[in-house]
Amino acid sequence: MPTSLMSNYTRLPVTFVKGEGAWLWDTQGTRYLDALSGIAVCGLGHAHPAVTAAICEQANQLLHTSNLYGIAHQQALADGLVRITGMDSAFFCNSGAEANEAALKIARLYGHNQGYELPTVIVTEGSFHGRTLATLTATGNPKIQVGFAPLLEGFVRVPYNNVDAMAEVAKQHPEIVAVLVEPATGEGGVVIPDDDYLVKVRELCDQNHWLLMLDEIQTGMGRTGQWCAYQHTDIRPDVLTLAKGLGNGVPIGACLARGKAAETFQPGNHGSTFGGNPFVCRVALAVIETIEQDNLRQRAHALGQRFSQGLTKALEGVEGVQEIRAKGLMIGIELKEPCSQLVTKALEQQLLINVTAERVIRLLPPLILSDAQADDIIKTVSQLVREFCNSPA
Numbered sequence: 001m002p003t004s005l006m007s008n009y010t011r012l013p014v015t016f017v018k019g020e021g022a023w024l025w026d027t028q029g030t031r032y033l034d035a036l037s038g039i040a041v042c043g044l045g046h047a048h049p050a051v052t053a054a055i056c057e058q059a060n061q062l063l064h065t066s067n068l069y070g071i072a073h074q075q076a077l078a079d080g081l082v083r084i085t086g087m088d089s090a091f092f093c094n095s096g097a098e099a100n101e102a103a104l105k106i107a108r109l110y111g112h113n114q115g116y117e118l119p120t121v122i123v124t125e126g127s128f129h130g131r132t133l134a135t136l137t138a139t140g141n142p143k144i145q146v147g148f149a150p151l152l153e154g155f156v157r158v159p160y161n162n163v164d165a166m167a168e169v170a171k172q173h174p175e176i177v178a179v180l181v182e183p184a185t186g187e188g189g190v191v192i193p194d195d196d197y198l199v200k201v202r203e204l205c206d207q208n209h210w211l212l213m214l215d216e217i218q219t220g221m222g223r224t225g226q227w228c229a230y231q232h233t234d235i236r237p238d239v240l241t242l243a244k245g246l247g248n249g250v251p252i253g254a255c256l257a258r259g260k261a262a263e264t265f266q267p268g269n270h271g272s273t274f275g276g277n278p279f280v281c282r283v284a285l286a287v288i289e290t291i292e293q294d295n296l297r298q299r300a301h302a303l304g305q306r307f308s309q310g311l312t313k314a315l316e317g318v319e320g321v322q323e324i325r326a327k328g329l330m331i332g333i334e335l336k337e338p339c340s341q342l343v344t345k346a347l348e349q350q351l352l353i354n355v356t357a358e359r360v361i362r363l364l365p366p367l368i369l370s371d372a373q374a375d376d377i378i379k380t381v382s383q384l385v386r387e388f389c390n391s392p393a
């Protein structure tokens, strides 16, 4: 194990050197099926020709200038994102946490503009919003907050999938300015709220003039079968954050805003050196184009149904399975016992999966997966689960 890296990660004993589509090869030349996509990042799979072409062309032209100047690809990407999301304008940064930082700064400024002294954001239990101090504070997982006090002021937490709790907490906090919430939790265990949850949160925000800020960093870019998960409903957020799948592996995040929220930042209020440079924006444009041309949203939806049905059938009668949940290609299999060892077991079978929230097997395969690859994943995962639960087929 290398000692020149900080020890903040426990790594699996494998190193990949090449990828193609949903396949990865390690240093020994062994091939693996990737059902995780680098945690919902490589939605188009590895070495997608359209992404590679965009990277090579742009590398030959121009990587970086600065936001001191006009950036044509950044403008084009903002136009594209506004078109597919129904938002008004975009700010670009380099990661999900930074996109949420921008959202939280918009919320605070929006509050101060109304004369509030302690603008407060409602966040939920079981959420994940990033690892910077503000986004860590917003995150609803005490385990990853331990040791980093003092955290920030200006947050209140309510249970997930509970609108009444939001209305209730607002009675004790007169300076609420926004709600920050995931449309389905990712790190929190693929918890999919009631169909009308976002609609009701939207109503509550409208009644109280709060900003509805949706963290779609994991759920966005086609993963759930729509560009963004809120598009399964009629509502739109006031602030929307994207990252992960937006660049298919090049680091890019975006904070989009609409209406009053879009008018909050003025020159000097926020910035980023790398954010939205010609290189990453050109690649993100290729990602959007490919998802559109290859109907990958529809594909994510269809594959999600294939997984739901396949896993439900293959795991029928297995006592240790609590619940199988899927929204497009965000798939969670909740077991009754902690099961993190299944990650290594799957790796031994050349399959990459993840376990989150201790008991939830999480699958985030690329949107370009074939039916045969999906069936392979279903077969291997259900065999592993059956073995783990002592429930042979």
Ligand SMILES: *Cc1c(COP(=O)(O)O)cnc(C)c1O
Pocket (backbone or CB within 6 Å): 094, 095, 096, 097, 098, 100, 128, 129, 130, 131, 182, 186, 187, 215, 216, 217, 218, 219, 243, 244
């Ligand atoms: C991954 C993730 C983040 C953080 O993104 P980084 O790029 O790691 O900073 C924030 N919110 C959600 C929902 C995520 O899944």
